[in-house]
Amino acid sequence: MTLTLSEFLAQIEAVSxxxxxxxxxxxxxxxxxxxxxxxxxxxxxxxxxPEVGADPDIFENEDGSTTLRIVHDRLVKVAAAAA
Amino acid sequence: MQHMQITGWGKAVPDRVVTNAELAEKFDIxxxxxxxxxxxxxxxxxxxxxxxxxxxxxxxxxxLEHAGLTADDIAHLVVATATPEQPSPATSAFVQHxxxxxxxxxxxxxxxxxxxxxxxxxxxxxxxxPRPILLIGTDTHSLTANPEDRDLGILVGxxxxxxxxxxxxxxxxxxxxxxxxxxxxxxxxxxxxxxxMPPSKEAIDEGLHYAKINGNEIYLNxxxxxxxxxxxxxxxxxxxxxxxxxxxxxxxxxxxxxxIASHAGLDPDRVFTNLERYGNTASASIPIALDxxxxxxxxxxxxxxxxxGFGAGMTWGSMVLRWGGESKEAA
Numbered sequence: 001m002t003l004t005l006s007e008f009l010a011q012i013e014a015v016s017x018x019x020x021x022x023x024x025x026x027x028x029x030x031x032x033x034x035x036x037x038x039x040x041x042x043x044x045x046x047x048x049x050p051e052v053g054a055d056p057d058i059f060e061n062e063d064g065s066t067t068l069r070i071v072h073d074r075l076v077k078v079a080a081a082a083a
Numbered sequence: 084m085q086h087m088q089i090t091g092w093g094k095a096v097p098d099r100v101v102t103n104a105e106l107a108e109k110f111d112i113x114x115x116x117x118x119x120x121x122x123x124x125x126x127x128x129x130x131x132x133x134x135x136x137x138x139x140x141x142x143x144x145x146x147l148e149h150a151g152l153t154a155d156d157i158a159h160l161v162v163a164t165a166t167p168e169q170p171s172p173a174t175s176a177f178v179q180h181x182x183x184x185x186x187x188x189x190x191x192x193x194x195x196x197x198x199x200x201x202x203x204x205x206x207x208x209x210x211x212x213p214r215p216i217l218l219i220g221t222d223t224h225s226l227t228a229n230p231e232d233r234d235l236g237i238l239v240g241x242x243x244x245x246x247x248x249x250x251x252x253x254x255x256x257x258x259x260x261x262x263x264x265x266x267x268x269x270x271x272x273x274x275x276x277x278x279x280m281p282p283s284k285e286a287i288d289e290g291l292h293y294a295k296i297n298g299n300e301i302y303l304n305x306x307x308x309x310x311x312x313x314x315x316x317x318x319x320x321x322x323x324x325x326x327x328x329x330x331x332x333x334x335x336x337x338x339x340x341x342x343i344a345s346h347a348g349l350d351p352d353r354v355f356t357n358l359e360r361y362g363n364t365a366s367a368s369i370p371i372a373l374d375x376x377x378x379x380x381x382x383x384x385x386x387x388x389x390x391x392g393f394g395a396g397m398t399w400g401s402m403v404l405r406w407g408g409e410s411k412e413a414a
Binding site for chain 1: 120299302338346
């Protein structure tokens with residue numbers, strides 16, 4: 001699995017309809033993307049890469065500071081661990 | 084061989100309409116946000132005195148009337164609910180008494196998949212005892228959601244839907260699938276009130292008797308499990324997705340329904356929805372939608388239709404039916 005940050009952002013934009021998404025904005029501040037958009041992306045990702053074992057934890061956002069760049073970093077780590 | 088056919092259907096919903104405007108004010112959120120989040124514009128909530136059983140009785144009467152039968156004709160009553168009249172006895176006992184059903188009565192609890200589980204139970208029961216069955220899906224989740232819980236509060240609606248199932252020579256059921264993955268119990272649960280955590284003042288003060296949802300898990304599993312059950316049932320039935328005249332999914336959330344349709348290859352124009360008016364009525368959502376789909380002429384004699392649901396647990400179920408049964412022309 002080699003999904004670059006820009007590819008990841010493009011996929012999130014395609015799912016949500018959002019444009020020009022800032023990868024460093026806190027998720028809670030991106031009004032055009034909500035949790036169901038993220039789960040919709042995750043469903044497609046899981047279907048395409050079942051070997052990675054990505055789950056909703058990569059979107060964990062308890063303190064409200066998670067960004068899409070952070071999510072992508074987590075995804076890369078999960079994928080590396082699964083490889 | 085006697086087969087199962089659907090010869091009556093009906094619904095009952097409370098007359099109290101709860102609009103997004105009312106909930107937007109209650110939860111201090113934007114009215115449009117609610118609709119964009121779930122596709123629901125309004126839902127029906129019970130008033131004092133209305134209960135899971137009272138809605139079931141009204142829906143059951145409507146279905147019996149439509150079938151041209153009386154309660155005396157019913158050999159078995161099956162009530163699907165996750166919001167029972169009271170912890171004991173079963174809700175079906177109250178419904179049986181009120182309707183005057185002559186035969187057996189039992190409950191099925193598979194949360195929002197309850198109607199699908201009940202339908203397959205009835206299908207099996209019909210094979211060993213080919214006499215009329217009344218199947219009712221009924222729920223009042225407005226009473227089990229924490230009044231302060233925005234996430235569930237905007238979704239839930241109350242209602243009941245019923246079908247009368249009678250034996251016949253023509254086979255309506257072409258394929259079905261049921262299943263469960265119990266490792267997802269925490270996706271949607273009310274932890275207090277059973278043997279694991281009996282009711283206590285402390286637990287109730289903490290609101291642990293209210294249902295709590297993990298929306299991300301529900302979304303992901305609902306799509307995954309629904310797409311899988313749809314494929315299995317179509318395969319079991321030997322039917323191509325293009326051949327379906329109508330799909331009636333559990334009316335949970337328009338975005339979940341749209342996702343399921345997209346990933347399962349369903350034609351969106353052939354997916355019936357009415358959740359914008361009723362919200363998520365749990366076990367009742369599929370029979371209510373079936374009643375309306377038939378009433379609106381969306382289902383014609385000979386049509387292939389698929390009913391499919393998912394629920395907490397998580398559970399799922401689906402069935403492909405030939406409306407009116409198999410005939411030489413339709414087969």
